[in-house]
Amino acid sequence: MKHFGPAPQDRAQNRDWAWQCLHCRAPLAGCATGFRCSGCKRDYPVVAGIPLLVNAPAAYLASGCASLRRALKVAERRCDRADATLPEIARARHREVAEAEIARLKLFLGLLGPSCAEADTPAQAAAGRQAQGWPLDALVPYLMRDWTGTAELAATAEQIGAVLSNAMPDARERSVVFAACGAGGLLARLGAGFGRALGFDLTLPVLAAARRLLDGESLDLPLSRRIAGAGRMTLSGGDKPPHPGGFGLVAMDACETALADASVDCVVTSFMLDLMPDPLRLAYEINRVLAGGGVWINYGPSGPLAARWRFDLEEVAAFLHDAGFGVIEQRACRATYLDLSRDLPAWSFRSHICYLTAARKIGPPPARAPAPVPPLPADSGLVPEHFPQAELIAVQGLGATDESRISFRTEPAPGRGESVAVGSAEARALMLVDGERTLAEIARLLGGEFPADVAGEAAAALTRYAARGLLRWRVP
Amino acid sequence: MAGGADGDLPASCWRCVECRGALVADPTGLDCLGCGRRYPVVGGIPLLVRNPGGYLRAQRAALAAAVREARDAMARLGRAEPHVDLPEVTLARHRDVLDVEARQAELLLELLAPADASSQEPACLAAERLGWSIDTLMPYLVRDWTGTAELRTASGLIGAALHLAFPDPRGRSVAYAGCGAGGLLAHVPRGFARAVGFDLALPIVAAARHLLDGAALKLPLPRTLNADGQVTLRGEAPGLPVQLVAMDALETAFPDGSIDGAVTMFLTDILPDPCALAREVHRVLKDGGAWINYGPSGNDLRALWRFDAAEGVAFFAANGFAVEYVEARRGTNLDTSAVCPPVSFRSPICYLTVARKAGQARPARARPAPPAAALREIVPVHFPGARLIHRLEATDGGIAFRHERAPGRAEEWTVGVRAARMLSLVDGKRTVGEIAHRLHRQDPAQPIEELIAGFERFFGQGLLGWRAE
Numbered sequence: 001m002k003h004f005g006p007a008p009q010d011r012a013q014n015r016d017w018a019w020q021c022l023h024c025r026a027p028l029a030g031c032a033t034g035f036r037c038s039g040c041k042r043d044y045p046v047v048a049g050i051p052l053l054v055n056a057p058a059a060y061l062a063s064g065c066a067s068l069r070r071a072l073k074v075a076e077r078r079c080d081r082a083d084a085t086l087p088e089i090a091r092a093r094h095r096e097v098a099e100a101e102i103a104r105l106k107l108f109l110g111l112l113g114p115s116c117a118e119a120d121t122p123a124q125a126a127a128g129r130q131a132q133g134w135p136l137d138a139l140v141p142y143l144m145r146d147w148t149g150t151a152e153l154a155a156t157a158e159q160i161g162a163v164l165s166n167a168m169p170d171a172r173e174r175s176v177v178f179a180a181c182g183a184g185g186l187l188a189r190l191g192a193g194f195g196r197a198l199g200f201d202l203t204l205p206v207l208a209a210a211r212r213l214l215d216g217e218s219l220d221l222p223l224s225r226r227i228a229g230a231g232r233m234t235l236s237g238g239d240k241p242p243h244p245g246g247f248g249l250v251a252m253d254a255c256e257t258a259l260a261d262a263s264v265d266c267v268v269t270s271f272m273l274d275l276m277p278d279p280l281r282l283a284y285e286i287n288r289v290l291a292g293g294g295v296w297i298n299y300g301p302s303g304p305l306a307a308r309w310r311f312d313l314e315e316v317a318a319f320l321h322d323a324g325f326g327v328i329e330q331r332a333c334r335a336t337y338l339d340l341s342r343d344l345p346a347w348s349f350r351s352h353i354c355y356l357t358a359a360r361k362i363g364p365p366p367a368r369a370p371a372p373v374p375p376l377p378a379d380s381g382l383v384p385e386h387f388p389q390a391e392l393i394a395v396q397g398l399g400a401t402d403e404s405r406i407s408f409r410t411e412p413a414p415g416r417g418e419s420v421a422v423g424s425a426e427a428r429a430l431m432l433v434d435g436e437r438t439l440a441e442i443a444r445l446l447g448g449e450f451p452a453d454v455a456g457e458a459a460a461a462l463t464r465y466a467a468r469g470l471l472r473w474r475v476p
Numbered sequence: 477m478a479g480g481a482d483g484d485l486p487a488s489c490w491r492c493v494e495c496r497g498a499l500v501a502d503p504t505g506l507d508c509l510g511c512g513r514r515y516p517v518v519g520g521i522p523l524l525v526r527n528p529g530g531y532l533r534a535q536r537a538a539l540a541a542a543v544r545e546a547r548d549a550m551a552r553l554g555r556a557e558p559h560v561d562l563p564e565v566t567l568a569r570h571r572d573v574l575d576v577e578a579r580q581a582e583l584l585l586e587l588l589a590p591a592d593a594s595s596q597e598p599a600c601l602a603a604e605r606l607g608w609s610i611d612t613l614m615p616y617l618v619r620d621w622t623g624t625a626e627l628r629t630a631s632g633l634i635g636a637a638l639h640l641a642f643p644d645p646r647g648r649s650v651a652y653a654g655c656g657a658g659g660l661l662a663h664v665p666r667g668f669a670r671a672v673g674f675d676l677a678l679p680i681v682a683a684a685r686h687l688l689d690g691a692a693l694k695l696p697l698p699r700t701l702n703a704d705g706q707v708t709l710r711g712e713a714p715g716l717p718v719q720l721v722a723m724d725a726l727e728t729a730f731p732d733g734s735i736d737g738a739v740t741m742f743l744t745d746i747l748p749d750p751c752a753l754a755r756e757v758h759r760v761l762k763d764g765g766a767w768i769n770y771g772p773s774g775n776d777l778r779a780l781w782r783f784d785a786a787e788g789v790a791f792f793a794a795n796g797f798a799v800e801y802v803e804a805r806r807g808t809n810l811d812t813s814a815v816c817p818p819v820s821f822r823s824p825i826c827y828l829t830v831a832r833k834a835g836q837a838r839p840a841r842a843r844p845a846p847p848a849a850a851l852r853e854i855v856p857v858h859f860p861g862a863r864l865i866h867r868l869e870a871t872d873g874g875i876a877f878r879h880e881r882a883p884g885r886a887e888e889w890t891v892g893v894r895a896a897r898m899l900s901l902v903d904g905k906r907t908v909g910e911i912a913h914r915l916h917r918q919d920p921a922q923p924i925e926e927l928i929a930g931f932e933r934f935f936g937q938g939l940l941g942w943r944a945e
Contacts, residue, residue, distance in 0.1 A: 087790035097777045224777055305698055306573050318563035346784060348824035386868045388549055394900060396862035430868060
């Protein structure tokens with residue numbers, strides 16, 4: 001394991017929690033560079049004050065930093081390239097928007113410090129299969145919403161706070177975790193009442209900013225003058241009540257946390273459940289980390305009408321029941337989403353009905369059905385079928401140097417798309433899947449179009465996709 | 477189905493979109509006096525697009541596929557992954573949502589009268605622009621025909637702008653481009669002589685025709701959104717003749733200088749090439765005619781064009797218009813919460829602009845189509861973001877071709893299998909001739925000349941760019 005830069009700042013608040021290794025489940029212990037597994041001796045480094053408690057920390061850091069640098073290059077190119085056919089006022093806007101973006105990216109690269117430069121090797125980035133959280137662009141508005149004293153954050157915190165104190169009257173004795181906490185505004189507002197408070201998310205640059213803000217610093221966020229007259233916005237916690245023990249803040253995947261079983265009293269999720277590819281997986285993880293009688297508070301919109309799961313009052317109760325929770329309180333109200341119009345008058349925002357639910361853990365969730373499809377031999381008589389919305393997307397090469405790429409996108413669950421890159425023989429195999437042909441027939445047809453080894457590989461790929469849940473099967 | 481207004485068209489009213497010859501109307505269609513092309517009228521809507529047969533076929537196929545897919549999905553519900561472990565309340569919602577999807581598409585399919593023989597020609601190497609999909613347009617029907625505050629506000633603002641532009645509207649004509657569900661057309665200010673609405677999304681224009689003829693429509697809605705499971709869209713006949721046609725806003729069938737006012741709402745911010753719209757509006761407006769535009773600036777600060785007050789003025793000026801009035805106010809976009817309480821909607825700043833035609837339009841930047849003689853030697857190239865999307869689950873193998881020539885402004889066409897094969901062989905190296913020969917070798921039934929003509933059409937329609945070797 002690589003050393004990621006200067007010694008981590010002292011973050012006692014991150015050490016207050018019972019961490020366990022994501023690989024062997026043995027407890028983690030603090031060490032000079034962060035945390036080390038007492039079982040398999042894996043290291044979990046700390047970067048910019050944020051412990052990276054993810055599956056593959058080196059790859060996570062490398063690909064996160066690589067995407068910041070890529071964005072920087074793209075913005076620098078845009079800055080130099082003005083479209084001569086545009087009026088001057090539009091050309092000026094393009095330059096200025098790119099300049100603000102460059103300044104913003106440099107700010108975040110700076111927050112991550114020298115560890116980012118050291119980690120930024122292509123090999124590490126390429127090896128990374130570690131989820132990265134939301135793109136930075138999507139989370140910057142959360143920093144602005146959470147750290148400029150907006151009415152929206154205050155209203156949300158008041159709503160959630162009321163339900164929180166009903167469910168946890170003895171908060172001082174309790175621990176609370178804000179899963180996917182984003183910019184950490186709710187953690188700052190609501191965590192203070194608890195004995196211990198922790199936030200986690202996967203978007204590292206935003207966590208690094210939130211860490212500074214939670215520690216009482218302020219940050220000048222560069223913005224385009226087209227939306228912010230001053231060309232920047234000052235982020236700070238203002239008069240937030242300080243937490244006596246400080247707030248913990250770590251990088252972690254909400255579906256695969258390093259929290260020990262039954263180690264937390266309360267979990268808060270906000271604007272998250274409606275976006276998860278597999279919300280049940282999140283529910284099971286929350287169930288696992290909650291102590292007996294622990295409480296999960298969820299706040300957010302219902303999600304799309306045709307989504308497999310939808311989180312309005314009725315359906316969220318049924319969902320929680322199936323995950324081992326009993327609802328203790330529910331509310332619904334119309335609320336704004338990312339309304340920054342007080343400071344950014346031209347800003348466009350959404351209006352949602354938001355559903356607020358408090359649920360108590362009443363038992364372990366039922367065991368999930370095992371994956372339905374074992375790997376199948378290529379001579380199988382089973383018939384593969386596509387899920388609705390399955391698509392092959394051939395991104396066409398633009399000219400002599402670019403190759404085209406093909407990706408297979410499908411929606412095993414409505415509204416929750418998954419995408420994988422495929423080769424041309426695999427693409428052909430996927431096109432031959434019509435809900436009628438058996439796998440053996442598809443393998444034979446491929447044999448007529450491709451060399452034997454390529455055809456065999458492509459047919460085998462179908463069984464792999466099935467094992468990953470990207471195709472389904474029926475017995476003819 | 478009415479549509480009588482279209483039968484009353486004076487012969488000089490429309491021009492052929494291919495040869496610009498005058499069109500003459502009979503009750504079932506319009507004929508070009510120049511090239512003899514016929515433009516059918518379907519569901520009361522003249523189809524003034526290139527290749528109306530293919531366009532109609534693709535529109536019907538898209539609706540039929542929507543019905544079939546929703547019914548198939550319903551049949552699978554609760555029996556197969558991924559729905560097998562859902563609670564009953566969730567399964568019931570899925571059943572209802574799919575049932576409503578199928579019934580909405582059936583309702584729109586009914587509005588498009590039965591296919592006539594001329595629309596059944598086999599698909600050639602065509603790429604059709606169909607406008608927005610029906611699920612995107614459904615909220616517009618609800619917004620426009622249930623008396624929402626949002627439509628009232630918009631039509632009030634646009635009405636005031638029209639009054640500003642034309643204090644005496646007597647004898648004046650006004651065209652609503654990209655009119656969608658046509659709600660604004662029910663509220664054209666008093667005094668105008670003639671109003672035309674057009675859009676590419678045929679099903680929604682057909683519904684608008686029905687409603688503007690004063691008839692009501694019962695639109696099924698998911699019970700999750702509306703407890704009654706349906707809403708009655710109340711038709712309202714406007715106080716002046718309103719024509720509705722299916723037409724591309726970038727390539728209309730209006731003669732030059734034939735319209736007094738053009739109205740666009742929530743359109744310039746999403747068009748791939750707003751300058752092309754400006755050129756077309758400039759072309760069809762009379763001298764001194766006015767363009768009234770209402771809509772947001774565009775969400776992305778990085779969009780090539782933005783339509784806030786400052787850049788909007790520069791945009792209009794650069795395209796041969798003088799801005800006479802701009803007003804900015806916060807509005808909503810698709811707030812149908814009075815009918816569908818849980819609905820989510822946006823709240824953007826909207827800009828209302830009155831611009832007068834003044835001076836010359838800026839000429840198109842696009843290069844002219846390559847000379848036919850040199851076609852074989854030309855190397856076709858893709859635009860940024862070009863992609864072919866094969867819909868694997870659809871039984872009719874629908875293929876979409878999409879690119880993003882301007883960042884954030886995707887353009888999409890529906891293409892056939894053979895067109896898809898042509899597009900997939902474009903690699904920035906092979907010439908048109910090489911690709912045509914290669915395809916001809918694979919499928920000798922396909923003549924080389926036909927393939928080359930297909931490429932010529934794709935250049936003309938903007939699917940592909942090209943460079944000479």
